[in-house]
Amino acid sequence: MRRKLAVVLVSCLLMLLVAACDGGNKDGGSSSDTGSGKNAEAGGGSGDKKATIKFWYSANDADPNDTHYKWIEDTIEQFQKANPNIKVEPTVISNADQYLNKISTEMAANNAPDIFQTWMSGRLEPFVKANRIYPLNEAIDADPAFKELLNPNNLDTSTFDGKIYALPNAMTAEVVFYNKALFDKYKLSVPETWDDLMNVIKTFKDNGVVPFALGNKDPWAGSIPYMGIYDRLFGPQAYEDVVLKQQAKWNDPSFVEAGKKLVELKDAGAFPDNFNGLSDEEALAMFHSEKAAMFFIGTWIVIEANAKLGDKLGFFNFPDIPGGKGSKADDFIVNKDEGYAISNASKNKEAAIDLLKFLFSKERQAANAEQGQLIPTVNIPYDKSKIPAITIELNDALSKVKNSMIPWDNPLGQNIGKEFNMTTQAILAGAGVEESFKKLQAVSEKVWSK
Amino acid sequence: MSTRTALVANANPQGNRQYSRLTALKYVFLGVYALAILYPLFFLLISSLKDNDEIFSNPWGLPIKWGLNVYYQVWTQYEVGRYFFNSLYYSLLSVAITIFICSMASYAIVRMKWKLSKWTLGFFLLGLMVPVHSTLVPLYITASKLGLNYPRITMIVIFVAFAIPFSVFVLAGFIQGIPKEMEESGVIDGCSLPKAFWKIIFPLLAPPLATITIFNFLGSWNDLIFSLIFINDEYYKPIQLGIMRFQGNFSTRYSFLLSAIVIAIVPSVAAYMVLQDKIVSGITAGAVKG
Amino acid sequence: MERLLRNKTTILMFILPALIIYSIVLPLPAVSSVYFSLVEWNLIDTMRFVGLDNFSFLFLYDDVFYAALKNTFIYLLLSIALQLPMAFFLAIILSKAIKGRRFFRNVIFLPVTFSGVAVSLMWYFIYHSEVGLVNRFLEAVGLGFLKHSWLADGSTALYAVIICVAWQFVGYHMVIYMAGISTIPADIVEAAKMDGAGEWHIIKHIMFPYLIPMLKVSTILMTTSSLKSFDNIYIMTQGGPNHATEVLASHMYTKAFAQMEYGYGSALSTALMALCISATVLLNRLFRRDDFDA
The missing domain is CATH 3.40.190.10 (Periplasmic binding protein-like II)
Structure with missing residues (x-):
């Protein structure tokens, strides 16, 4: 009897351990998803194939009035609708200091999420120097419609040696x-x-x-x-x-x-x-x-x-x-801050670039501006009547x-x-x-x- | 409050007047002290059920409109439910592994004959002296080289390792008191030594194992520093780290933070109500942990 | 039997799992942390060996280190001064077979089972300047002028944290002392009572000597846990305002994990380890000498 119990206990333990090993992969719950996610990774994750991208940002998620949080939530939701093959896994950290620590340590471990919010200049520089960030010039030059929205004057804090490593989303x-x-x-x-x-x-x-x-x-x-x-x-x-x-x-x-x-x-x-x-x-x-x-x-x-x-x-x-x-x-x-960058270690860069472009699309930037944010992008038509007078004054x-x-x-x-x-x-x-x-x-x- | 007056009234009426006055004084003191423990908990509980306006307008009374909704919201939408099960997973699994490997190691140290056994015991006990903090940076560097990809394994291995010195200390002491004839009879019956250990010795270890279970379970359940450093992903956060997210947004909605604290405390209270003495002795067994 | 007990394979099978896990997580990092204290490294750039630079900076320039050292000692001394007599007093009251003994013991011990995080967050709320219990209570009893931002004011923050910790742990030490008192043979107390000894006399001359070993253990425990204190500070004040509640562990955490100065953080943790070990050794030695005197 006791021996049986011991056998059961040990096998339970082993099962749990296996589950723990599997813990690296969060999609464990739905096995079909996991499989396809891995395939996509192996294939380099193009837009047609299924891809899962991790997306980290900092916003006050427990505050229903936080407009930045709402803006990102909406953006992800709309992006998912438009791109059913790409699964975005968002992680939000409400405390900005904690966020900075976490993203830095993930950088150090070369384990950064595919696409993430980052600070600029001196806080971005060490990551760039250590070759952890994917330069965006190619992606920008390849898409003129995307390029015309970016104000070159506002990219100075994220440009190192002539290469652009992040796009600022807020002034x-x-x-x-x-x-x-x-x-x-x-x-x-x-x-x-x-x-x-x-x-x-x-x-x-x-x-x-x-x-x-x-x-x-x-x-x-x-x-x-x-x-x-x-x-x-x-x-x-x-x-x-x-x-x-x-x-x-x-x-x-x-x-x-x-x-x-x-x-x-x-x-x-x-x-x-x-x-x-x-x-x-x-x-x-x-x-x-x-x-x-x-x-x-x-x-x-x-x-x-x-x-x-x-x-x-x-x-x-x-x-x-x-x-x-x-x-x-x-x-x-x-x-010029609150930039978004893509990790060099990302296996799904194309999907990440798709999300980045979506964040900086005309519609999303207009929505950003209309909630009163000062935006660093240009050529964005938006409804000025929605903006408080003080924002116009500030602009x-x-x-x-x-x-x-x-x-x-x-x-x-x-x-x-x-x-x-x-x-x-x-x-x-x-x-x-x-x-x-x-x-x-x-x-x-x-x-x-x- | 009613308990206090009741107890004072019931105080031993025998003995001289001075004695009973002293007893009454003791009860007053105990009552005030117990109140200082219980009232803040009660205040926390009722405040967690109020919305922001009511926290200001009706600080002392029971909630006017009971907003249990906040618990549901915190548990599901803000993922405290998942934090809770993450904690359970880390704690249970690490305790199970600790029991398994420490009882074997302690047996080998106390009973088996080899040169370095005393030295090994000392080596294990040295761990009682090492402060957690001096292991953090090297552990972090190692874990980050591995990519921090296996947060669950990392947490469990760390919890197990930090449980080892204390567990070996308690188990080794207990095994010393078991008569040698016990496993000898098993071996004579034709068992191998490991078999004899699991069949005969291991079941005898129930009392120290109960202590170890309680002590280490609480240790890993209550941990903050390791999860703070090794867990980045919301998905893997244990409850202690998880509930901290509400502190930053404290003034936006007080009841979020308060209900999360209640959720973190409830298991302790529940377990304590059932296992009082076991828990008291389990935790204070740690008094040997200098 | 002898042969079986000397079987090398069995021995290794039994001892290795625990030994390996333990070694890679505790002793090995503790030793390599001393090595890391001699480098300058943020994990991203290349590691630079800087010799004792971290330590010379620590002793010559790091004001926060000295503030943390001072706060850690205040925390330590006040924790002992608050918790030890209170726990002792409660244990004596509860050592008698009085009605409700179990109830009171269990209530007073209850917070020990809570996590540092939950207790700290709860007290963060209790000390809150507007909705907190302390200020509310002061207002209710007509002492509104004493209302205060307990954790925001550098002159009260550390004491506020110390009280919260005492609230949680008095029960722990009380139970240790109660266990000590229960070992006192009943006939000794009875005999003293027959001789007409008062309650105070019994406490002073019978209970106290019996409790000395327990008092030592709990003093050592309070010392090491105070030196390592982190959770309460990190949650309630994060070492602030302006380092008024900074302790060694929180300073170490900030340096290593918030500013990514892993080398310097290791230097701080090495100092902390040295302090912990020497305090333990010192206290043990001190108490042992007392034993000989007694």
Whole structure:
């Protein structure tokens, strides 16, 4: 009896183990599917044959109001209808930081999904260098209808050695959003200079309104005002030398000076209590509920903020600092981001390219634009009446940009980018500015000394 | 709350007044402490059934409209059901394998005659000292070279390996106490040694195996760090990692996160209600794990 | 029989499965982690051997490491200070055959069976500044002015996490002590009572000495688990605000797996391993000497 039991137990174990081995293949449930999927892989997966492609992206899937999520869902659904032979397996990760980690580690393992959302410039570069990303030039040149939709000016953050490795799907600018009603209430006008700004901060502060919403738990949020200040003080050239070319040292007096200016802002009470422990979402909620008057953040908030605040929502570019080299008329923090790229290791590149083209088709891009997204593509006819007025205003402002600065943590890459963000967080938490940049220099030397 | 007053009222009326006052004080203390454990759980449960507005307008009361719907939604649409079965799969399978290989290894160490047996036991016990974290980077590098393609096997092998030191420790101690005559009689009956082991010794191991099962099952069921590092794909996520997805979207709908926590806790509570003493002794057997 | 017990094939068959799985997952990586601490590598570029650079950076420049070290020790000391006396006290109350003993023991032990993730997420909700139980409660009893963003404020966040951990684990240590108390021969206590010893006297002179081994075990356990603490911090604060709750394990995780500095992460984990092992050895030695004194 016991022996029988043991035999049964052991065979159960073995079966489970076999199942575990099979675990690499998710389609185990429907065996016919699995078989054909494998065939397609073997055949290189052309459009006619069946192919399964993995597609990863980051969106807030638990939020029914998240328009980006809805846009991708719709896109996949329509793509599936149009291409019944291609099976798209989407994976969505809601936290952007986690997404970045995961995609990087998959890259390292050379196991990236067939097609995936990626960040640009410094965060894309290591993957390109390691030959993990499939260059798109061929696919673009082969299809003129596809090519004419892509704005060459917006491909700079994903072009390395003349080859295009990803297509950006969103333009974001980082500007100061403000609550017009609150400005009116305290008879304030949009600040033109640093002194104006300090005055606005003081007025709000005195009246119990949080001047700037800021959720710096994930420290990129606090790097935005720093970058704004840096540009107004030292202009776009300094940014190129330091961040893009990595020629200057972090303990350069310019960084320290901008850091001290940031501290000045904090000391004036510009930010909410405990901002270093608040999440980005909590800061947004603060701005939505009119507890905070301004929010220096990316344009991705526009859709939701417009829904919440309506006509009260306005924006301005970070004010000038007298004597500084930058200008609020010409310099914007702009990112061409949220790109899509195809893995070099993909066995179904053709199917992946099909999906990529579909993401950048006229219809899908129009749908993207109509929900209020600033799109980096061109020649897309869409219904302007569906777009909130503020988006049109933003589009106008951005069309006049002379110098665009990419948020630094992008070109600096995942490691130093994060270190830079944490440096601004430390400064905002009261650490010495000189020492903080000295330490950032030490980390950079350790990592950059190649 | 009613339990507390009831118990105080029932407190032993014998003895002098001071004694009973002391007893009453003890019950008050115990009652408050038990309340501090149970009330947050109760609060979690009722809040999970409320929508966002009600969480603000009616924080203390029972839900006005019972929204069990959220559990259904979280279980199916947000895949907590699958996370749950993934966890079950990893935990059950790794415990089964642990039992199988550790009872053999412990027997070989304690009973069989070979030079390095003592040394091997020491080698296994060394594992009790190694913090998980110092294995992560090398394990990750190895796994990523293999392409992270076999998340299930990876998880199970890791859970088994980390269960080995403790299991061998408990089993070896127990086997030492089994009289040698047991398997000798089996061998005299004509069994081979492995057969005698499975037929005679293995059934005797039930008590330590119960401990090992509970301890290791909870260990792998409750794991966070390994799944955080080795599992990227939603499809393979175990429950602990899976429910974290709701934290990022916390304010959009509180009940998502709260109901997911309840789902993660319920099995522990259910198992605990049935197996109280077994679980208490199973977990605290880990007290030897320095 | 002897011959069978010396059969090499059987021995290998019995020992190898466990030995192989164990070796490739525990000792081997632990040792190679020391090697990886001497390189600079993000898994994508080529690996560079940098000698002791990671360690010199760690000791000379890494403020976060020192913050994490300090927080880890606060976490450790406060955990012991909170959990040990509370567990001891509860164990003494529950050691008597009082009514509802099992009920209370089971309730207090209950959270031990929960996962760190579930408990942390639950407390994340309890500490929430608007809908959380703590602030709600303060408001309800008229102490609304004490309302606070417990986890967002760097000066309270670490303590908030420590309390959550104590909530979960007091029951664990309590059960260990209860097991210790149950080994005290009843006649000793009875004899003392006959001699007119008060409750306090019995606790101090009979129970406490009997419990010393248990207290040692639980101190060692709390020490090693505090040094390795990760789940609660990672979920409730992610080491923030501005590293106010950073501990060694969370710093190591961020460096290695968020910033892809695998070499530096290994250096941190090597430091953590050294700390764990030396703490265990030190505590064992300390307690052993006490035994001789006693």
